[in-house]
Amino acid sequence: MNRDKTVKNKNTALADTIASEHTVTDDELALINKYTRRQFTSDEVYVFSVVLCDNDIDRDYERFTVEALFELEKLFVGKTGILDHNPSASNQTARIFDCKVEAVAGKKTKTGDDYFRLTARAYMPKSEQNSELILSLDSGITKEVSVGCAVGKTVCSICSEDMSSHLCSHKKGESYNGNLCYGMLCEPYDAYEWSFVAVPAQPKAGVIKSYKKKTEVTSLTEILKALETKETITLDSHQSEKLCGYIAQLKEKAQQGEMYCEQLRKSILSLTAVAEPDIPYNAMAGVVKKMSIDELVQFEKYYKGKLRRKPLSPQLCSEKKAVAEFKNNEFKI
Numbered sequence: 001m002n003r004d005k006t007v008k009n010k011n012t013a014l015a016d017t018i019a020s021e022h023t024v025t026d027d028e029l030a031l032i033n034k035y036t037r038r039q040f041t042s043d044e045v046y047v048f049s050v051v052l053c054d055n056d057i058d059r060d061y062e063r064f065t066v067e068a069l070f071e072l073e074k075l076f077v078g079k080t081g082i083l084d085h086n087p088s089a090s091n092q093t094a095r096i097f098d099c100k101v102e103a104v105a106g107k108k109t110k111t112g113d114d115y116f117r118l119t120a121r122a123y124m125p126k127s128e129q130n131s132e133l134i135l136s137l138d139s140g141i142t143k144e145v146s147v148g149c150a151v152g153k154t155v156c157s158i159c160s161e162d163m164s165s166h167l168c169s170h171k172k173g174e175s176y177n178g179n180l181c182y183g184m185l186c187e188p189y190d191a192y193e194w195s196f197v198a199v200p201a202q203p204k205a206g207v208i209k210s211y212k213k214k215t216e217v218t219s220l221t222e223i224l225k226a227l228e229t230k231e232t233i234t235l236d237s238h239q240s241e242k243l244c245g246y247i248a249q250l251k252e253k254a255q256q257g258e259m260y261c262e263q264l265r266k267s268i269l270s271l272t273a274v275a276e277p278d279i280p281y282n283a284m285a286g287v288v289k290k291m292s293i294d295e296l297v298q299f300e301k302y303y304k305g306k307l308r309r310k311p312l313s314p315q316l317c318s319e320k321k322a323v324a325e326f327k328n329n330e331f332k333i
């Protein structure tokens with residue numbers, strides 16, 4: 001199983017469905033009583049609906065595929081929710097006892113597809129402890145839930161490749177030939193607890209949707225790709241080890257490359273001492289120092305060929321001393 005352990009936390013509104021759906025059917029009560037130690041009556045439980053997520057593009061330019069919503073439908077049943085940002089109320093929990101994907105007639109997503117959403121039915125016991133939360137839900141103070149889940153991969157809307165792979169170079173939120181790039185969240189395989197988020201004073205302040213990449217990326221390509229995104233990433237000891245190993249390898253290769261360049265420089269200086277006796281040694285040394293590896297290879301090839309074609313001129317005699325000083329073993333005509 002190739003799971004990249006991408007954890008998504010999504011905020012969604014529950015306002016539109018919450019108001020009128022507190023009636024508990026007998027079937028629902030039976031489902032609820034699967035989780036309780038004793039049989040509860042419909043008067044004892046407070047039931048409400050929550051939209052957990054949908055297939056529309058969100059603020060992070062991501063959307064769940066409809067298939068993913070159906071997977072999540074199974075994964076969220078039984079999961080408990082807590083009231084966020086309120087430690088004293090941490091024991092106020094609700095539990096999802098039913099979940100279903102529903103098409104909303106006539107509604108389309110930003111991409112023009114039929115709109116689907118995952119709606120959960122949740123319950124909590126009517127108690128004094130929960131009365132404050134029930135009131136804040138009823139009054140619309142608590143309007144959002146934050147859900148967390150793990151998805152197998154995020155597929156690019158432009159190239160259909162996994163966005164964490166090196167095959168995709170697109171950026172979410174950017175436009176390519178008029179097409180918006182967004183990530184399609186696929187293959188969810190775990191759902192975590194969900195929480196109520198109180199509506200903040202600043203409209204945007206509370207709608208934080210962090211998404212942690214628990215980068216269990218083991219391949220170096222993935223680590224490097226993560227670094228390139230310039231997002232804050234955390235490397236575990238295994239990943240740092242891998243990265244340090246890679247840097248050490250690069251250093252070694254750079255050293256070998258430098259040794260090769262030095263050989264080429266010496267060779268060119270020896271060859272040009274013969275082929276271009278008018279150019280002072282220091283001037284030529286300054287030139288080759290600035291040459292790239294490709295240029296060095298080309299120059300060496302050129303002068304080797306030139307000297308092979310051209311018979312030795314008498315001038316060589318006067319340069320012999322200079323040539324000998326370079327101690328160049330490769331200088332053979």
Ligand SMILES: [Zn+2]
Nearest residue numbers: 156159168170
């Ligand atoms: Zn792409």
